[in-house]
Amino acid sequence: MRFDHNIMIHINNLSYRYPDGTLTLEGVDISIDRGEFVAIMGPNGCGKTTLVRHLNALLMPTAGSVSVFGMDTKDMSKVWNIRQTVGMVFQNPQTQFVGTTLEEDVAFGPENLGLPQNEIRKRVDRALLEVRLMEYKTHAPKTLSGGQMQRAAIAGVLAMEPECIVFDEVTSMLDPESRQMILDTIQQLHQSGKTIIYVTQRIEEILPLADRIVSMQDGRIEFMGTPHEYLASVGSHVPAITSLMRKLKEKGFDVRDDVFAVDDAFLEIIKACRMVEKENIDDE
Amino acid sequence: MNELFLSYIPKNSPLHRLDPRTKLVALMVISIFVLQTVTFSGLGLFAASFIMLAYFSRVNAGTFSHSIQPMLVFFVFIFLMHLFLTEGEIIFRIGPFRPTFDGLITGTIVTTRFMLLILFASLFTATTRPTMIAYGIERMIRFVPLKRIGISSFDIATMMSLSIRFVPVLLDNARQIRYAQISRGLDIRHNILRSVSTTITPMIRESLQTADDLAIAMESRCYQGKYRTSLFELRMGAMDWGVLGGISCVVFLFFLLR
Ligand SMILES: Nc1ncnc2c1ncn2[C@@H]1O[C@H](COP(=O)(O)OP(=O)(O)OP(=O)(O)O)[C@@H](O)[C@H]1O
Ligand SMILES: [Mg+2]
Numbered sequence: 001m002r003f004d005h006n007i008m009i010h011i012n013n014l015s016y017r018y019p020d021g022t023l024t025l026e027g028v029d030i031s032i033d034r035g036e037f038v039a040i041m042g043p044n045g046c047g048k049t050t051l052v053r054h055l056n057a058l059l060m061p062t063a064g065s066v067s068v069f070g071m072d073t074k075d076m077s078k079v080w081n082i083r084q085t086v087g088m089v090f091q092n093p094q095t096q097f098v099g100t101t102l103e104e105d106v107a108f109g110p111e112n113l114g115l116p117q118n119e120i121r122k123r124v125d126r127a128l129l130e131v132r133l134m135e136y137k138t139h140a141p142k143t144l145s146g147g148q149m150q151r152a153a154i155a156g157v158l159a160m161e162p163e164c165i166v167f168d169e170v171t172s173m174l175d176p177e178s179r180q181m182i183l184d185t186i187q188q189l190h191q192s193g194k195t196i197i198y199v200t201q202r203i204e205e206i207l208p209l210a211d212r213i214v215s216m217q218d219g220r221i222e223f224m225g226t227p228h229e230y231l232a233s234v235g236s237h238v239p240a241i242t243s244l245m246r247k248l249k250e251k252g253f254d255v256r257d258d259v260f261a262v263d264d265a266f267l268e269i270i271k272a273c274r275m276v277e278k279e280n281i282d283d284e
Numbered sequence: 285m286n287e288l289f290l291s292y293i294p295k296n297s298p299l300h301r302l303d304p305r306t307k308l309v310a311l312m313v314i315s316i317f318v319l320q321t322v323t324f325s326g327l328g329l330f331a332a333s334f335i336m337l338a339y340f341s342r343v344n345a346g347t348f349s350h351s352i353q354p355m356l357v358f359f360v361f362i363f364l365m366h367l368f369l370t371e372g373e374i375i376f377r378i379g380p381f382r383p384t385f386d387g388l389i390t391g392t393i394v395t396t397r398f399m400l401l402i403l404f405a406s407l408f409t410a411t412t413r414p415t416m417i418a419y420g421i422e423r424m425i426r427f428v429p430l431k432r433i434g435i436s437s438f439d440i441a442t443m444m445s446l447s448i449r450f451v452p453v454l455l456d457n458a459r460q461i462r463y464a465q466i467s468r469g470l471d472i473r474h475n476i477l478r479s480v481s482t483t484i485t486p487m488i489r490e491s492l493q494t495a496d497d498l499a500i501a502m503e504s505r506c507y508q509g510k511y512r513t514s515l516f517e518l519r520m521g522a523m524d525w526g527v528l529g530g531i532s533c534v535v536f537l538f539f540l541l542r
Contacts, residue, residue, distance in 0.1 A: 056504055080506055088504045095494050096501035100414045100449050107515035109505040117517040124515060138294065142452065156505065 005069075008034045008164050008195045009055060009086070013064035016050055024050045025219045027064070034163070037196045039206040041237075042216035048199045051216070052166045055197065056086040069163070084113065087157030091169045093149035094141075102144065102152050103128065103137040109160040120159075127155035131185055147178025154185060164195035172201070183209070204239035207231075207260040231258040241265045248272070289354055290409040291347070298523065299341040299411040304420030306524040311408045313531050317538075318400050327396050334403050343410045351406035352399065359395050366391030418444040419514055439509045450494065457490050458483065 009032040016025040024047045032038055040048050053059040054066045057073040068085055071078040087109075090096045099105030106127050110120040128134045131151040141149065150170055157165055167186065171179040187209055190196045200206055206213070207227045215223040215230070223233060231242055238246075238260075245257045245265055254275060255268040294300075299307075314330070321327055338348065372386030409417070422441035430436060461483055 053500075058500060058504055080508070083504055083506050090497065090501055092497055094453060095497035098446065098449065098498065098502060098505075100445060104415055104445075104515060108502075108507075111512045111514055112506040112508060114511055114513050117513060117515065120513065120515050141449070160505065 006034050008032050008036070008069065009197075010067045011051075011054070011064070012066075014051075014054065014061050014066060015063040016047075016054070016059060017062045018050075023219065028219075028221055030214060030221070030224070032164075032195065032197065034195055035190075035193055037190050037198070037209055037211045038214060039210035039212070040197065040199045040214045040216065041201065041203060041206075042222075043201075046216045047219040048216060049168055050219075052088070052168055052197060052199055055164075055166055056083045056088055058088075080113075084160055085162055086164045086166060087160055087162035088166045088168065089150070089153045089157055089170050091172055093146045093153060093173065096153050096156075097141050097149055100140060101137070102133060102139050102141075105141075105152055106155045106159050109156055113160065123159040123161070124155075127158040130158055130188075131155045145178065147174050147181060150174060150178070150182055151185065154182070154189075158189075162194070164197065165189065166197045166199070168199045169201065171205070179205070203237055204241075204260065207239060227260065228258050231260065290351055290406050292413055293343045293347055293410045294413075295342045295411070297340060297342040297411065299337065299407075301521075301523065302411075302527065303518055303520050303524045304412050304416040305424055305518065306520070306527050307408050307412055308417075308420055308424065310527060310531055311404055313535065314404050315401055318397050318404070321397065322393065324393070327393065327400065330400050331396075334400065334407065338403075338407055341407060341411050343407070347410055348403055348406055351402055355398075355402055359398060362398065363391040363395045366394055413516075414448040415445050416516060416518075418442075418448075419516065419518060423518055436509055438512055442507070442509070446498070450498070453494070454487075454491055457494075458487050461486050461490070 009030070011028055011030045014025055014028040015023070017023045028051060030038075040051065042048055050059065054061060054073065055068065057079050060074055066073045068082045071082055071085075073079075073082055097105050098108050103124055106124045107120050110123050115123070124137075125134070128137055131154050133148060133151055133155060136144065136148065144152065150173075153170075154165075165186075171182050174182065183205060186196060186198065190209070198206055198210065207230075210227060213223070213225060213227055213230045214221060223230065225233070231238055241262060242257065242260050245255050245259055245268065248255050248269070249257045253269075253272045255272050259265050259268060318327075318330055321330065338345070367383045367387040368381060370384050370387035370390055372384035374382045374384050375388070376383065412420075418441040421444065422437045425440065426437045428437070430440070462479075465479065465482055
C-alpha cells in the first residue's frame with residue numbers, strides 16, 4: 001500500500017458500536033498531518049474517548065478504517081508498531097502509573113519493547129529531563145502530586161519515542177498551575193515536531209495552541225477548522241474574552257470578534273478607544 | 285495495614301547492593317533453619333546474626349519494630365496457646381487454667397521463631413526494592429514451564445509489582461468509601477453487617493474500574509506479557525557468590541554434623 005509520509009493518521013468513515021449495542025461513532029472522517037496539533041472537543045459522552053482509542057488500536061473499527069503511517073490498525077502484526085508510534089496519556093493520573101517509583105514507571109514502555117538496559121536508562125533520563133522531574137526519579141507515587149504524576153505519564157510515553165501523542169482530558173483533574181505546566185510541556189513537544197492530538201472540554205486552553213479544532217456531537221463531527229474559523233462559525237461555547245469582544249462589537253465598537261488571547265483583545269480594545277477619542281476630537 | 289510494615293528503606297549498604305536472588309535464597313535457608321531450631325542457644329545465635337546484619341544494613345531499628353507491631357496479637361496468642369495447652373509440670377492453677385513449665389518453654393521458643401522469621405523478612409524487604417524482588421523471583425522461576433497453565437514468569441513479576449503498587453491505592457479507596465458512608469449517617473458500630481455490605485459493593489466497582497483503566501494504560505504502552513527487559517539489570521557480583529558459598533558451607537556442615 002502506498003501512503004503519503006506527511007499523513008500521520010487517516011480515519012476513513014469510522015463507525016463504532018460497543019459490544020452492548022450503543023452506536024458511539026458514526027461516519028467519522030479525519031486526516032491528520034505529521035506535526036499537526038489537533039484539538040478534539042465536545043460534550044460528555046459524545047465519543048471523544050472512543051474516537052482516540054482507535055488511534056493506537058485499543059479499539060477496532062466496527063466499520064470504516066483507521067491507519068497510522070499507512071499501517072491499518074486492524075492488521076494484528078502491526079499493533080505493537082502502531083502503539084509505539086502513537087502514545088497515549090489518559091485522564092486519571094493514578095491508574096496509569098504502574099511503577100513503584102517514578103523511574104520504574106517511565107521505564108515500563110521501553111521494558112515492554114525489550115530494549116537493552118543501557119538504552120532504557122538513557123531514554124528514561126532523557127524523558128525525565130524533558131518533563132522536568134529528574135530530581136523525583138526515585139520517588140514513590142504516593143509522594144507525587146497529581147500534576148507530577150501526569151507529567152510522569154507524559155515521560156512514560158516519551159520514553160517510547162512516539163511520533164504522535166494523544167492526550168485524553170489529561171488536565172481535567174489538575175489545579176490551574178499544574179494544568180499550565182502540562183500545557184507548556186505539550187506545546188514544547190509540538191514545537192519539537194511531535195504530532196499532538198488533544199482532547200479537552202476547555203475551549204480557552206487550546207485555541208492559542210491548536211492548528212485545527214474538531215468539534216464532536218453525538219458521535220459525529222460537527223465542525224472542523226482553524227481556531228479563527230471555529231470562532232467565526234460557532235455561536236456558543238467560546239472563551240469569555242471572545243464573548244466580551246462580541247458584546248463590544250454589538251454596541252458598535254470597531255473590534256474584531258474572533259480573538260481569544262488577552263493580549264490581542266487588549267490591543268483591539270485600545271485601538272477602538274483611540275478611534276473613539278479621535279472622533280470626539282474631530283467633532284469639536 | 286501500617287504503611288511501614290515490610291517496607292523498603294533506601295540506603296546504600298552492602299546488604300542493599302546484594303542481588304535480590306542471593307537475599308531470597310539466604311532468606312529461605314535462614315527461615316528453614318529457624319523453624320528447625322529447638323534450643324535457646326540456637327535461637328540466640330540467629331538473633332545475634334540478625335542484629336549484626338541489621339547493623340550492616342544501616343536501616344534504623346524503628347523499621348523493624350513497625351514490622352513486628354501488627355503481628356503482636358498473633359504472637360501473644362501463639363504464646364498463650366502453648367503455655368496453657370502443653371502437658372507437663374504445672375506452674376500454678378487458677379480455675380481451669382493450668383500453665384505448665386513445658387508450655388512456657390515451647391511457647392517462648394515458638395514465638396521467638398516467628399519473631400525471627402518476621403525480622404529476617406523485614407530485613408529482606410527493607411534492603412530490596414519491591415520491583416527487584418519481583419524481578420529476582422521472575423529470574424528464578426523463568427525455567428519453570430508455566431506456559432502450560434497459560435502465564436509467563438514475566439506475568440508473575442508484573443503481577444507482583446502491580447500488587448505492591450495498587451494494594452495501598454485500593455485500601456485508600458476503601459477508607460474513602462467508608463468515610464463517605466459515615467458522613468451520610470451510616471453507623472458502623474451498630475450495624476456491622478450492613479456497613480460491610482455497603483462498603484464492599486462500591487469497593488468492588490471501584491476496583492474493577494481501576495483494573496480496567498490500568499489494563500488499557502498498560503496495553504497502550506505495549507505490554508504483551510511476553511519477554512521484557514528491565515531498567516535494573518540483575519548481576520551476581522563477587523559478594524553474591526561469596527554469600528551463597530558461605531550459605532552452602534553452613535548447610536553442608538550442618539548435615540555433616542547431624
Ligand atoms: N465500555 C463501554 N460500553 C458501552 N458503552 C460505552 C462504553 N464506554 C463508553 N460508552 C458510551 O459511549 C458514549 C461515548 O463515550 P466516550 O467515553 O467516548 O465519550 P467522551 O466524549 O469521551 O465523554 P467524556 O467527556 O465524558 O470523557 C457514551 O454514551 C458512553 O456511555
Ligand atoms: Mg472521555
